[in-house]
Amino acid sequence: MLLEVKGLSKDFAGLRAVHHVDFTVQKGEILGLIGPNGAGKTTTFNMISGSLKPTEGRILFKERDITGMSPPRICLLGITRTFQIVKPLPRLTVLENVMVGVFAKVKDARKARERAVEVLEFTEQLPKKDMVASSLTLGEWKKLEVSRALATNPDLLLLDECMAGLNTKEITDAIRLIGKIREKGITIIVIEHVMKAIMSISDRIVVLNHGQKIMEGTPEQVANDPQVIKAYLGEDYAKR
């Protein structure tokens, strides 16, 4: 068991955004996290990555309690997240952005540069390495988020809507990249609204609605579950 989330809850001034959510992630798998807007997906990510402290519940990573730890500590322990609303370091180049990620584990600047080049080669972003991050397109920003997160050499990668706003070709590329990342032995949790993508890459899917887990299962089970169809997918999707 790589990650174990137990009875996780978060209140925002009386509003319960996440309510007693439990799930586990096995090493090497891809877990999909889906649900309508406001279901508490990103809030869950924020709690796992440390940027929000849970109101209740525990988060165990490699059998270690990481509940309430700061984001940098959690990153150094091996969980790195990307942001739904991209957060590039705008005045740095693509390579420098990735180097900042590499520095989490590599202290020497020259080695960090070499490692950053390797990461960009892996994510097929090397041709853009000297471009200033602010001049990239949305698709490239989303990819840079992934490159930079990978650069920290995580065991668990949290991808928050890394395909939102991408065109069909970019989505195909992203799916392929996620597959490549899994082959490296990195475990992934994906939040995604692009159903085609999430259904094809996930081993298991957890469905949230109004902060609660309403379903967990394989993509087929989830796609055919009446409750999920009602809350999120809609009748049209079920008929297809």
Add this chain to the structure above:
Amino acid sequence: MVHLISMLRGQKRGFLSITILLAILIILPWVLTSQYLLHLIILVMMWAALGVSWNLLGGYTGQVSFGHAAFFGVGAYTACLLHTKLGVSLWAGFFFAGVAGALISIPVGTICLRLRGPYFALSVLALAEILRLITLYWKSFTEGAVGILLVIPVMETKTEYYYLILGLGLLIMLTTAYILKRRMGFYFIAIREDEDAAEALGIFTTRYKLYSLIISAFFTGILGAFFANYTQFIDPYIVFAIGEVSIAMVLVVVLGGIGTFWGPAVGALVVVLLSEGFRSYFAQASLLVYGALIIIVILFLPRGIAGSIKTRDHLSTVGKGE
């Protein structure tokens, strides 16, 4: 950052122009007969060094300070008081001045750098004011408003001070360049660019902001000691001044180009020359001119002088990269 790296990439040309500049600066006192001009150049170099120190924290780490006079004044007073009260050599005083500046920065940094927003900038401003009042009223120790006169400073001639500040300035610039090329420098800039992203990438942001502050305050303290020796006289109004020290440091950097390597040097040149000119015409109103200048720069040259020039070769670098 990009500028720095592209500058280092085109190392040969950069190296050559820096060598020429350095050679000119070394020869200058031998050919310059005017003591007044020499004095102006000493001031330019001192302000450039102060600007570089402020810029590491304000420009590269993104933590603007409106109260660097706190560290400048503490440095000046430390060197002078250690000398007059305990007989510590003024040369050692430079080092202790830096240490004192760094030490005084730690409590305010530890408390206020946790927060985002203007809290840090204003807390340092308050710190400088508190220190000014303490030195003003603790007369038995600091001589209060009477100030301290260094009868025998560390050196005598202007030429000697010229080389001293050239050396100190070089030391500060080289240290800054060294830091910026390493992990610590990348972390400083990452914090400036996006604090959430920085944290998510494993950077303990409060700790690194504090490192940046301590280094910046250390440099500023040393320069406070230089100022005390050079002018031979300090009092609380001079070294803890909001306008003439704290804001002047911001002006030097903003005018020259915030977050650029050469910006502070360019800014120092402009500010020293202008303030010399204005002093004779406007006297006390020179602060008013500073204020107007900041407004004009922010409106028309938001990247500062060096920043605006650099933009062009920065874009050309991007073009070449593709």
